[in-house]
Amino acid sequence: MAPSDQITVPSVAARKVSAGAEPLVMVTAYDAPGARQADAAGVDMILVGDSLAMVVLGYDDTLSVTVAEMAHHTAAVARGNPRALVVGDMPWMSYHVSTEDTVRNAAELVRAGAQCVKLEGGAKRVPMIEALVDAEIPVMGHLGLTPQSMHAMGGFRVQAKESEAALALVADAKALQHAGCFALVLEGVPDAVARMVTAALDIPTVGIGAGPGCDGQVLVYHDVLGFEDRMAPKFVRRYADLGSQSVEAISAFAADVRSGVFPGPEETYHLSRDEAEALALYGSSRGSGS
Ligand code: KIV
Numbered sequence: 001m002a003p004s005d006q007i008t009v010p011s012v013a014a015r016k017v018s019a020g021a022e023p024l025v026m027v028t029a030y031d032a033p034g035a036r037q038a039d040a041a042g043v044d045m046i047l048v049g050d051s052l053a054m055v056v057l058g059y060d061d062t063l064s065v066t067v068a069e070m071a072h073h074t075a076a077v078a079r080g081n082p083r084a085l086v087v088g089d090m091p092w093m094s095y096h097v098s099t100e101d102t103v104r105n106a107a108e109l110v111r112a113g114a115q116c117v118k119l120e121g122g123a124k125r126v127p128m129i130e131a132l133v134d135a136e137i138p139v140m141g142h143l144g145l146t147p148q149s150m151h152a153m154g155g156f157r158v159q160a161k162e163s164e165a166a167l168a169l170v171a172d173a174k175a176l177q178h179a180g181c182f183a184l185v186l187e188g189v190p191d192a193v194a195r196m197v198t199a200a201l202d203i204p205t206v207g208i209g210a211g212p213g214c215d216g217q218v219l220v221y222h223d224v225l226g227f228e229d230r231m232a233p234k235f236v237r238r239y240a241d242l243g244s245q246s247v248e249a250i251s252a253f254a255a256d257v258r259s260g261v262f263p264g265p266e267e268t269y270h271l272s273r274d275e276a277e278a279l280a281l282y283g284s285s286r287g288s289g290s
């Protein structure tokens with residue numbers, strides 16, 4: 001059962017900083033313990049991002065992850081029973097072919113426990129967004145540096161750096177809002193452009209690498225906690241170094257096993273004295289009788 005103070009889509013949709021709201025906080029999570037930690041920290045939204053592909057499943061980009069894998073991890077997050085809104089990320093090719101496929105794939109994520117879905121792209125996604133909204137599935141948009149377009153963009157590059165592209169981004173954002181999106185992720189765009197988009201919309205923007213002028217911020221769980229050290233994007237701030245701490249802890253366990261210090265008496269189950277003696281007698285009588 002959902003917690004009574006559950007964060008909902010309408011409550012997120014109303015969170016405009018320009019109207020006096022507190023900035024939204026979103027973090028990714030991919031399993032029940034991650035969801036419980038994020039929820040205990042009081043975030044507003046948990047994104048089961050397709051970054052799953054890179055930070056958990058070991059792929060080099062997000063293109064390999066499937067709807068089934070996203071649903072598997074969405075279900076794990078939902079079993080953490082968070083009060084935060086659970087956002088299921090639609091993977092590449094799950095919303096590109098037809099509106100029917102799009103709704104069917106989004107429904108998989110909703111049945112797994114997502115309360116809404118996120119998809120990447122601008123005005124060309126409007127038919128898909130309208131079909132989802134029509135099927136009562138709330139949609140969060142995602143504009144700017146959209147990692148699923150990495151080949152088309154020529155890599156992970158900051159977007160909308162020229163005025164024409166910035167104006168096109170504002171037009172895309174308005175098209176998504178008009179189609180029914182309740183919020184929008186803005187990734188990898190100059191802060192002035194993010195401010196323009198944020199000011200142009202009634203729905204909140206959630207930035208990542210988009211500066212402080214958005215209505216909220218999102219980061220990837222493994223980046224916040226310092227588990228991911230293969231890449232260090234400029235926009236990431238690490239709040240812990242759990243990657244190194246994990247290696248230290250597992251090394252200490254290995255050293256204790258090898259030196260015979262683990263397990264110690266306090267980590268071992270013991271028989272009562274009577275039972276131990278009975279077993280010893282049994283062992284010795286069998287031994288002496290043979
Ligand atoms: O998949 C993801 O983690 C994302 C965020 C970076 C916004 O889409």
